[in-house]
Amino acid sequence: MTAAVSTSQDVVVRTRGTRRRTAAAALGTVPFFAFVTLFLLVPTAVVVAEAFLTDAGAPTLDNLRALGSGDIVRALVNSVVLSGVTAGLGAVFGALIAYAVSTASPDGPLRRVVSAGCGVLAQFGGVMLAFAWIATLGLSGLVPTFLRDHLGADVDTSWLYGLSGFVLVYLYFQIPLMVIVFLPSIDGLRPQWREAAESLGGSTWQYWRHVAGPLLAPAFASSALLLFANALSAYATAAALNAQSTFLLPLQIGNAIGSEVVLGRQNVAKALALEMVVLVAVVMVAYAWLQRRAERWLG
Amino acid sequence: MAGTGAHRARAQRRLRWVVLTLAAVFFGGPLWAMVVFSTSSPTGVTGATWRQLVDVRGLARAYPSFVDGVRVSAALAVLTVLLMLVLLVPTMTWVRLRLPRLRRPMEFLCLLPLIIPAIVLVVGLAPVYAWVTYFFGPSSVWLFLAYTVLVLPYAYRAIDAGLSAIDVRTLSEAARGLGASWPRVFWSVITPNIRTALMSASFLAVALVLGEYTIASLMSRNNLQVGIFQLGQRTPAMSVAVSLAALLLCFVLLVLLTLVGGRRQRRVSAHPVDLEENP
């Protein structure tokens, strides 16, 4: 009832009162935007500006041109593939674990332990994570040593340092992140809806397909997007796991910004960062478009 | 109806155990490898490294900067969580209620800190922090401003999930209709209904602050991870043991946090404010 009335009101030409209300409302967001401008937009602007300067400070497009080199294009493709795969797998496994946890009692110890554990592991990365995985699956790690001693099987462990190994290592922090970030959405599923679906004769599959699935889809997609960006910019873990190669974008950035040997490429690092920002912006635009289509389709 | 309910509960329990056991193996494996390394020696299993670690007083004497790092990180965790909640919850609610067009820009802004790797972000943060140091001094505690920015992507996603699950408009209009001021609305109406989301956001904030190394290190400041790194240079077994100890500490902290926030949850979620179902 009320909804219909407000729609017709919206159609009426915007009065001065509406504009004033919007302006006053905007004022309420000033603290957030002021903070973000100072501590996020300013640093980003500095980085983006320096991407267009040489080391000496003269304006140039050379840094952007360097982005077209074969090395960097390959790194871009590898990064997108790695981030996409870990985002997809992390989202699926994370959602599964989040659902499993949500079926436990909300005040019980299982929920607490898993939530806390996922919170901790979501931020566990860098040199220690790489070391832990190499100590588990590397040539002298626990698993290959066990296999060699007890089953006589000599396994080739070099895959750990390539793309598939990276996927495994990245999933270690992607899955817990998904659990933490998706759990509130699953908690938002009212038990009444499940009961309503059942009372209308729906099966579990139909409940998930027609009720819970569409409701959770936007949150699932945005969480996957978060996972994508998370994997894209991971540097410390990648550098510790494979110090020889620069086959990922963050490794290229690390090389450009901190090289003892190849000098004068520090601003190429900033151009690379700009490329990553543009990449995620493109992904976000695609995701927003997809969401709008899906909303229309879901009614 | 009760039959299907019990059947469903059993199926859910089975799924729960299978999924969580597999997850425990996957996540526990590398941690176990770390434990094995920190207790290994040419003569077999030894607790020497861990005994050294537990001698807190001895550590404090030998590494005063480590103790300072712990103190700074504790302060940073509290300040970051507070600033994050104070900035995000009102703003996100506000945007949902009054400024829906700002939603996408805000989402992108809150994803930005995650896209730019920390090693590059530091280059941009340096001039801003030059001003912060000019006004407030070089103490490492002022890192909480940068950390709040770093935590935005995670916190935004978690709180957004929470806000999507409740009917913010109806709740706030009902509260306003009953005469509540806006701060009262945020504190007493919105916040209790998104407790899980706020818990998730705070978890991620605390874990991020306690695990953050790159920005503190590149700005030559001291925090827990920087202190751990220094401690770890003693022996490699010590660095692994200290990392494990830090993970354990963070885990215990987060469990305690769930106790703080969790007790009221059952009462609230048992009767979520479902005004749309009762016109």
Added chain:
Amino acid sequence: MRTGSLRGAAVCGLACVVVGLAACAPPAKEATGEAKKSSTATSATAFGGIDALVAAAKKEGTLNVIALPPDWANYGEVISAFSAKYGVKVVSAQPDADSATEVSTAKNLKGQSTAPDVFDLGKAVAVANTDLYAPYKVQNFDAIPAELKDPAGKWVNDYGGYISIGYDAKKVPAPKTFADLLKPEYKGKVALNGNPTKAGAAFAGVVAASLGNGGSADDVAPGVDYFVKLKKAGNLVPVDPTPATIQSGQTAVVIDWDYNNAGQTKALAGKIDWKSVIPQGAVNGEYYVQAINKDAPHPAAARLWEEFLYSDAGQNLWLKGGARPVRSEEMAKAGSIDKAAYAALPKVSGFPVFLTEAHGMKITDYLNENWQKEMG
């Protein structure tokens, strides 16, 4: 509608002003009096003698150093010896930083009390950033050979070493040359200390491998081919070697500076029998470089640190860590060198090659174009 866009424009304009202001540096505190004297002193005589320098440094009370791991050339002991002798507290930031990060940290923290006072840089980075340094001649300046220092005293070589192969004597047979590492006994065990387009030690490692495979200071292609062969044989692990990876057996063979491998021998004594050898016929050496930050927050302490490093005591402490101090020949002649440590340095067989700047740039270009492509 018009007021709305005007307000929007005003907000954007204000934002731009804020961004512009924030991106500029805050007003710098002008150095006056004693601080000014300290920051422009080019030798101890400007202070009125070494004792006056010590007094000025004690007054400042702190020294900020950067990128000095305690097990790198025995820096741990150097720092504690300096601190104990002069009562100046040494704050060691970012021990894992590389030379380029040292320079960018100095730029980022310019004017703040936590900025680094002194640098220990790789040659390439040092020579490229001379406008950041304050010229200073230590008391022993004239004793240092002319080709190992900047004539004005802006930078001076401090210690050097040769590329060596460090190995776990219990896990692998003792290698003598680079060719030995291609044998199947070294499968999955050999690590290079970093990426040669980024890290100085890895760069030198590839050059040394090149020398050992028919290359020269001009031609590093044989070195790159060697590592490709090593990788194809499955002997090369791309892991970053650290004390943890060595102790856990993940990297049983490490190609690194001889003083780093010597440091590992000491650190792992009792746990791992870590030995190191300079490969025959593949001897590549390089010096690191000391410099004082022009905008050092503690200029007197910085200058005292340099005096200490180039004194007999400082040089011998580096020698203890397996590094070859720049005054080693002069001190050996004068008899002030630590004879036992000097004799314990790994033997060099073959003609040692030190790259010139021109060589360095040519090799850098080649590696930049080919390393990633070949290694995949």
